[in-house]
Amino acid sequence: MSMIAAFYGGKSILITGATGFMGKVLIEKLLRTSSELRAIYVLVRPKAGQTLQQRVHQMLDCKLFDKVKEVCPDLHAKIRPISADLDHNDLAIGKEDMQELLSCTNIVFHCAATVRFDDHLRHAVQLNVKATQQLLLMASQMPKLEAFIHISTAFANCNLKHIDEVVYPCPVEPKQIMDSMEWLDDSIIEEITPKLIGDRPNTYTYTKALGEMVVQQESGNLNMAIVRPSIVGATWQEPFPGWVDNLNGPSGLIIATGKGLLRSIRATPMAVADLIPVDTVVNLTLAVGWYTAVHRPKSTLIYHCTSGNLNPCKWGDMGLQVLATFEKIPLERAFRRPYADFTTNSITTHYWNTVSHRAPALIYDFYLRLTGRKPRFTKLMNRLLKTISMLEYFINNSWEWSTGNMEMLMSELSPEDKRELRSTY
Ligand SMILES: CCCCCCCCCCCCCCCC(=O)SCCNC(=O)CCNC(=O)[C@H](O)C(C)(C)COP(=O)(O)OP(=O)(O)OC[C@H]1O[C@@H](n2cnc3c(N)ncnc32)[C@H](O)[C@@H]1OP(=O)(O)O
Numbered sequence: 001m002s003m004i005a006a007f008y009g010g011k012s013i014l015i016t017g018a019t020g021f022m023g024k025v026l027i028e029k030l031l032r033t034s035s036e037l038r039a040i041y042v043l044v045r046p047k048a049g050q051t052l053q054q055r056v057h058q059m060l061d062c063k064l065f066d067k068v069k070e071v072c073p074d075l076h077a078k079i080r081p082i083s084a085d086l087d088h089n090d091l092a093i094g095k096e097d098m099q100e101l102l103s104c105t106n107i108v109f110h111c112a113a114t115v116r117f118d119d120h121l122r123h124a125v126q127l128n129v130k131a132t133q134q135l136l137l138m139a140s141q142m143p144k145l146e147a148f149i150h151i152s153t154a155f156a157n158c159n160l161k162h163i164d165e166v167v168y169p170c171p172v173e174p175k176q177i178m179d180s181m182e183w184l185d186d187s188i189i190e191e192i193t194p195k196l197i198g199d200r201p202n203t204y205t206y207t208k209a210l211g212e213m214v215v216q217q218e219s220g221n222l223n224m225a226i227v228r229p230s231i232v233g234a235t236w237q238e239p240f241p242g243w244v245d246n247l248n249g250p251s252g253l254i255i256a257t258g259k260g261l262l263r264s265i266r267a268t269p270m271a272v273a274d275l276i277p278v279d280t281v282v283n284l285t286l287a288v289g290w291y292t293a294v295h296r297p298k299s300t301l302i303y304h305c306t307s308g309n310l311n312p313c314k315w316g317d318m319g320l321q322v323l324a325t326f327e328k329i330p331l332e333r334a335f336r337r338p339y340a341d342f343t344t345n346s347i348t349t350h351y352w353n354t355v356s357h358r359a360p361a362l363i364y365d366f367y368l369r370l371t372g373r374k375p376r377f378t379k380l381m382n383r384l385l386k387t388i389s390m391l392e393y394f395i396n397n398s399w400e401w402s403t404g405n406m407e408m409l410m411s412e413l414s415p416e417d418k419r420e421l422r423s424t425y
């Protein structure tokens with residue numbers, strides 16, 4: 001068994017964001033490789049009328065967990081759902097649950113966040129800043145805590161071209177931002193948001209940067225680390241290739257290309273596509289948890305989980321690879337034969353959006369109406385174009401992330417763990 005997997009044996013682990021894309025892969029990897037772990041506490045909010053037990057059962061029923069059910073038959077007993085809602089200042093965790101979390105937790109993986117680019121600043125601050133502060137406060141009352149791993153994003157400082165593994169200060173202190181959210185009304189917040197986020201493209205990257213400042217300022221004596229993944233895509237190898245469960249980031253656009261919906265996108269073919277498979281992110285995150293707990297670095301280390309300077313890929317290459325894949329393995333019921341071109345200026349982008357996106361959707365919806373069916377393509381196309389407008393910033397710029405800490409961590413791993421982590425780069 002790998003040294004890292006053995007480390008998690010007997011441990012009680014608290015995961016926030018456990019029902020999310022990354023959270024699920026993290027749970028799967030822990031249960032599959034460290035089945036001797038004591039418990040995984042998952043903070044889950046009741047959603048869409050489901051109880052948290054129903055949500056956890058539904059989560060464990062997905063294909064991702066097929067392999068782990070063979071090696072960890074008692075996986076349901078290992079998972080402890082805890083009702084919580086990070087939209088509430090006290091996280092809406094019950095007294096008894098809180099007592100158990102405080103007394104038992106050895107490792108915290110804080111993955112929960114709002115990852116929407118267009119979230120209202122109030123909500124993004126609540127989830128990505130205030131909830132992080134609350135979790136740090138909880139962690140400071142955990143006598144058995146060995147490490148707290150905070151998941152940020154490599155784009156938290158996307159307003160810089162070269163990004164080091166350090167926490168960069170934001171112009172306004174997080175505490176002032178959180179206090180102002182208490183008394184400003186929504187319309188005033190909307191008005192001042194562009195000024196506050198400054199040269200960052202959205203509230204997501206801005207509040208992730210604020211969250212990092214809170215970690216730096218309020219972690220006290222906690223044994224902390226921050227992991228900054230770049231653009232997280234489907235699984236590369238574990239537990240099987242190609243697993244993804246949402247349309248975020250590249251996934252939605254790749255599927256839209258395969259369905260023949262997306263025919264052109266404003267992108268810079270030579271810009272670096274810093275994509276990273278979710279199982280690589282999880283392997284690095286578990287290695288960071290082990291290293292932080294065992295080696296107890298003197299300060300909070302930040303680890304860039306990026307591929308650009310280790311195994312660079314350009315958007316142009318990625319686009320060709322996507323099209324070649326759909327040539328070999330076409331999606332069912334495609335609207336048109338997949339083809340996607342990169343435009344480089346807004347005039348041609350506008351032209352192709354009209355000719356290749358909006359007009360065909362309108363015509364097809366007209367045909368659906370004529371044949372007595374509900375039109376849906378115009379709405380879908382508008383959503384897709386809105387998503388693209390939010391993502392364009394990231395596919396028309398390149399960044400350089402230093403990876404000294406990540407490479408140091410690699411040098412500390414056993415040959416087996418190193419193979420596992422390096423194999424996914
Ligand atoms: C040639 C190949 C080129 C490939 C080119 C790749 C470029 C790839 C760049 C990535 C760059 C990220 C770099 C940051 C790295 C992080 O840290 S990203 C963290 C993850 N965050 C994201 O990706 C957030 C991006 N998405 C959003 O913020 C929101 O989805 C948006 C863009 C504001 C859209 O919001 P919205 O219109 O309210 O849509 P949303 O609520 O998300 O979904 C509504 C409906 O649309 C559907 N939908 C959502 N997204 C899509 C989509 N992309 N397509 C179709 N339907 C969709 C949903 O399924 C949903 O359907 P229903 O449930 O209503 O039936």
Ligand SMILES: NC(=O)C1=CN([C@@H]2O[C@H](COP(=O)(O)OP(=O)(O)OC[C@H]3O[C@@H](n4cnc5c(N)ncnc54)[C@H](OP(=O)(O)O)[C@@H]3O)[C@@H](O)[C@H]2O)C=CC1
Pocket residue numbers: 016017018019020021022023043044045047084085086087110111112113114115127151152153154208228229230231232233246248249
């Ligand atoms: N995906 C990516 O490309 C990247 C992601 N990251 C970071 O990784 C982390 C995980 O991202 P990812 O898995 O993609 O995101 P998802 O949107 O898939 O998951 C977000 C998680 O946070 C939970 N959550 C959201 N709001 C609340 C709330 N009010 N109370 C309790 N839980 C809540 C969600 O629970 P629920 O199921 O109830 O909604 C879900 O489990 C985030 O911190 C993100 O910033 C960093 C870089 C890239």
